[in-house]
Amino acid sequence: MSNKVYGLLARFDTPAAIMSAAEKVRDAGYKKWDVITPFPIHGMDGAMGLRRSRVPRFTLVGGSLGFTIGMSMIFFMNKFDYPLIVGGKPFFSPMFAFPVSYELTILLAAFGTIIGMFLLNRLPMHYHPILKYDDIHKSSDDQFFLVIENSDPEFNKAETNKLLSDVGSLEIQELEE
Amino acid sequence: MAETTESHPILKEVDPVIMPRADLVGNNRSFSWITEKICGIIEEKTPTWWWVCFCVAGFLASFTVVGIVYLVSTGVGVWGLANPLNWGWAIVNFVFWIGIGHAGTLISAILCLLKQKWRTSINRAAEAMTIFAVVCAGIFPVFHVGRVWLAWWLFPLPNANGIWPNFRSPLLWDVFAVSTYATVSVLFWYVGMIPDLATVRDRAKTKIRKFFYGVFAMGWRGSNRHWSNYEMAYLILAGLSTPLVLSVHTIVSFDFAVALIPGWHTTIFPPYFVAGAVFSGFGMVLTLMLPLRAIYGLDDLITQYHIDCMGKIILATGSIVGYAYGMEFFIARYGANSFELFAFVNRAFGPYAWAYWIMLFCNVVTPQLFWFKKIRSNIALVWIISIFVNIGMWFERFVIIVTTLARNFLPSSWGYFSPTIVDIFTYTGTFGVFSVLYLLFIRFLPLMAMAEIKAVSPAADPHHQH
Known part of the structure; x- marks a missing residue:
């Protein structure tokens, strides 16, 4: 050495x-x-x-990803793959898909923030x-x-x-x- | 100054009066005193009271285990559930525990955004309370589904039936809300703890401690380039947790409000549930923190100012809850819907009137005592009132759920709910589960956010010197 x-x-x-x-x-x-x-x-x-x-950039990516995943997952599941008939309501509507997409937005934004913080800080080291x-x-x-x-x-x-x-x-x- | 006012009748600039601020760390304690005090708690030999409490809590927790084993092997009927009362204590307890969790997030996130610096000495313990309360809350709906081995159907995972969950159901929204809440709360708690874990790691004497605290501290070394990203991340997490915590109890209230049952189908539910959750959570924070303050002599870190602040929040949210009770009655009358009016009159004067009046006394009357400074400075009394708040909020959920279901549209199906011994066992046991987790937290993790407390202490201000 x-x-x-x-x-x-x-x-x-x-x-x-x-x-x-x-x-x-x-x-x-x-x-x-x-x-x-x-x-x-x-x-x-x-x-x-x-x-x-630059942490907020990661948050934005995570959040956008979460919202997109939420909306498209619900569309795929309840309208496309297996249209689910409940009370004659539409198979897909952004209204009922919103709460779950909202939660996923927050979830992935939080993961994005933390991953961003660790990457930018080069931790764990x-x-x-x-x-x-x-x-x-x-x-x-x-x-x-x-x-x-x-x-x-x-x-x-x-x-x-x-x-x-x-x-x-x-x-x-x-x-x- | 005199000449300028004469030449310009309107002052160009007005200096606001600087109000004296209460010191957040009493007796001007130094940074190393704070480190010693808080690390001392987890470095000292395990005190006898801890072992006694741990054994009692463990014994109590076994009640939940026994209750659940019996339930799973027999059926949910052992919970005293029968038509029309299919949501008995289980859902009451779920809402009760999840509500308690909300104060932790409120303290850590909303007060952080509002720059309420007094949060620093209670946020860690309150966040721990949140996580453990969510653990206790989760037990009930999971076993309430009946066949718990199929509970994974709640999640959008491919299963042999080829059917996906129904995303129109508020109960499914609840699955996402509560699991997101649990995850984000753990992340927030952990990220907030990294610098303190580094402090504990740096003081560790034994190999085991060095290893575990070292791994969890992620090699944190206090670099300001790190702090810069860290503080930004923490602020964003606070910003994300705030809409999250509001949405969680909103969605919990949707479980009721979206149904068409009189007494549940009201738009006041989301704000009313959130206020109630914060109210009950602060009650629990005081119930937990006051004994810890006495045991560990934390008077310089949790000062009278902190207790005053919490008392005032309980007073404010308790008054909001009281207003909501009144408003519900008013709307029931004013809405001219006979079913709606019946549901509310039945709450106050029907077979469950006893529960209604206990709720009203505990939630509306007792917190009003916090108007008085004398009462807020009497620690024993504050603690007793906090217990009343906890009891009152449990009864609120009981009143909302049970009185409503017991008297639905069809008088022929009316019923009266009585808990069975299994209900009582399972619920009592969750206090044991909660206490076991909390005692482990006190023993192994820094009880207070040292770095944050140091940052708000008077000596930390770079302009404060001399």
Whole structure:
């Protein structure tokens, strides 16, 4: 195993500190970096310059699929494959097919949303270089971390290190791949 | 400011008065205190009271098992069902349990959309309640079909008869509504739990815990790029669950409202059922959370403010339910349909008058006590009122289903429903089933949404420093 550098990790202990650090790292032009926090910090997406999440596209696909499946399933079953005579009512009508199609819309939209979230986040992923940091378990308790990756074109060990200490980190560590 | 008002008689901008907000986490507790407190519950040695409760609940749950084994081996007749009363306790219990579930979704979804941040400390437990209540609810219609081994015919699966289900039937809509509700509730609950499972995983000491919490946490590492997608997904799920929860009880009410029987055939049913469901669900949330708050000392997380909020929701929905009772009577009179009027007069003064007045007392009178702050701050009293709400809502379903069926169009077929011992066994046992599941939840999963509570605590605001 080569000890290739993955990136630099800096620790902060308040939401305000990590927020202002993130803004400065964003302004320094880094692209491949991340913030690790125990809970979502309000406004962090803006501070990191992230685009709006693309999860809703998956929801739309799931929902449309659900509605189409519902309507066509009921048409196929009650009108086409085995016309079911009940009280002289029409074999198919979007009215009575609606409640079931509505439920299927919600069901598949929910699955779409969750699948979309996992795909976009590339989860489940049980190994990640940042887990090599000894105190990483505090990231799910009360500490806040900022990681800048080696693969970022702007990355330069000395300069990045200086930037991270300038923005007020309490501790900086190099991470291996 | 003075000059600008003189030159411009109308103010360009008015700063609204900033109302002081109640702190959602008492005593300014730190993030790690929250982690310690909630993880501590599942990391400590299993307390004795837990084992005692678990054994009692398990024993009670066996009642349902015995009742159902007897029913399956004999026939649904053992449930005291006979013409014209073919929907007895089974359907009452089904509607009762499914209604209880609704508060969980209301807290997690609707309050999330309304940005009611106080939901964070009760949503996890309330969602668990939803799922377990739906499990209990599902038992009844499944066995009510009679030949339970053919229950899969409810789903549009190809079978040897070559016939598909009749999609015009509200009972079939119910199958889809309830199964979608159960699935989406589980998904919502699980997605909400992933960051907390990661916290538990990171603190785990034993190999088994590391493995199981690790697998279920999906390798969550708190990256903000993940949080961004996660929060969007959570918001969308809340947005999907809201129309879902409203549709589920609407469709449950269609089981009745679409029928032509006087007393059932009313358009008020969907909103009235949804309000009643939320009402009963909040009753159950209080019934469950107040003892847990006392046992685990969660006063800083479930503060008086939370209890006030829940009390007020019970008051509001209880009043809506009371209004619906009154409106039903008014319409029955005003509609000038003699069958309709008879059905309602019969409810209040017929053979089941006792049930009607119990319902009215528990659902309309008792919640009015929540107008008073003194009563809302008396925890023991709040708990007792929550029990009344549960009882009242069970009787509401009993009144709707049984009194209506007992007096249909033909006086020659009138009857009187009495539950059999099997009915009583099966129903009582579902409280055991519910409690067993709930106790397992308390023991193995984080009781409160730690990440969400941290996010709404005063220290989490990036502008709050110093």
